[in-house]
Amino acid sequence: MKPASDLGTGKSKDKQEEFLSQxxxxxxxxxxxxxxxNYAHTVTDKVRENTRVMK
Known part of the structure; x- marks a missing residue:
């Protein structure tokens, strides 16, 4: 659980989250x-085609 003192700081909590934010x-x-x-719909449709990912 994230500490309450970090609320509203706008800082990423870990390197993966920071990378995805970038x-x-x-x-x-x-x-x-x-x-x-449109791009989000395209990616979503492609991901949904993959049964392994959907599991």
Whole structure:
């Protein structure tokens, strides 16, 4: 559980979370709102096609 003192600091809690935040920030820079939504749907559809991932 995350300590209450970290609430609202805006800091990532671990390296993986920080890495994912950086990826999301870069994607947000590259795509406008509609592009992001379409891309998210495309990725979601591809992931759902993989039964191993869905398990």
């Amino acid at each position: 990826i999301i920030a870069k994607l947000n820079e590259l795509f406008d709102t509609d592009d992001r939504l």
